């Protein structure tokens with residue numbers, strides 16, 4: 001198999017590490033550049049001894065300089081950078097002919113006004129928004145195939161959008177009643193020094209945060225509105241829980257009159273029966289993070305609360321994998337005509 005020359009920009013962070021974990025063994029990838037300002041000049045296996053037996057262990061971290069990255073022959077770059085920073089580097093690398101798979105939020109929103117509202121600063125590259133594809137492979141496979149710029153979805157949005165889409169498309173729920181409660185492991189916040197993320201602040205503890213307007217609401221509502229063909233506004237309550245990785249989400253919504261459990265099951269089945277990374281658990285089964293961490297699967301179960309006439313959707317994924325690196329590699333596979341599962345079959 002011809003190997004695609006690939007760069008990871010921001011390879012020393014948590015999602016960068018997750019990309020490394022998979023791309024180092026991906027049969028169609030040759031890593032040519034891995035960047036980190038802090039680690040520039042150090043070998044991959046010096047920074048991450050866990051990769052010491054990997055085929056690219058001797059690769060050296062370099063500065064995130066677009067000319068340097070392009071000079072390695074890289075054809076594709078994964079950007080695992082903070083939002084705001086990613087857009088600038090995306091532009092420079094697109095100009096140098098690379099395809100971009102961006103894990104940040106910079107190209108996820110169609111509206112620059114909504115970006116500014118939720119991210120607190122003007123959009124850094126409005127002219128590129130038109131060509132960006134929101135890379136949720138289960139719903140955008142065709143557009144991903146021909147994309148040059150992929151905006152890989154956020155971790156919470158993936159866990160909320162995928163279970164809800166089939167119900168909205170089939171008009172089974174009253175979208176004004178949607179409430180999503182999510183719990184995320186601490187790696188979701190990135191590999192940075194932050195007092196609130198210290199072990200003693202998080203361990204043996206759990207708390208809601210980011211209410212009432214977490215920035216992920218913007219892309220969740222964007223995608224749900226497209227599915228419902230009208231404006232959807234939801235309540236979203238994220239929580240931080242003391243695990244390294246994993247997101248579990250419980251989403252509820254009132255059923256439209258007369259909608260049955262069988263219709264819910266059928267809508268989910270017809271949407272995802274053939275999806276490589278969606279596992280439907282069926283009625284009465286709660287998804288569990290320990291079944292998905294370190295895999296690219298999202299598990300989805302559901303139950304009906306007949307007392308309130310609400311559906312309860314229960315989903316779980318790994319925020320670093322299906323919620324970030326794995327999903328981005330799923331898009332990479334689609335862009336290059338590979339089976340979506342290539343390199344991602346970890347159980």
Ligand SMILES: NC(=O)C1=CN([C@@H]2O[C@H](COP(=O)(O)OP(=O)(O)OC[C@H]3O[C@@H](n4cnc5c(N)ncnc54)[C@H](OP(=O)(O)O)[C@@H]3O)[C@@H](O)[C@H]2O)C=CC1
Nearest residue numbers: 010012013014015036037038080081083104188190191324
């Ligand atoms: N963590 C998660 O679960 C998820 C994260 N994401 C998104 O993915 C992106 C990466 O997240 P994550 O891996 O958690 O972040 P981390 O903070 O763990 O890593 C950030 C990486 O970017 C580099 N970096 C930071 N600032 C700059 C800069 N100004 N210029 C160039 N490089 C820089 C860092 O290395 P250095 O500073 O040495 O250059 C590091 O390699 C973010 O946009 C995040 O929101 C998306 C889905 C899930």
Ligand SMILES: CC(=O)N[C@@H](CCC(=O)OP(=O)(O)O)C(=O)O
Nearest residue numbers: 104105154155184185186188189
């Ligand atoms: C636990 C935790 O702090 N999670 C992060 C989610 C990060 C992420 O995946 O979001 P973006 O890619 O959109 O930045 C948060 O709530 O900000």
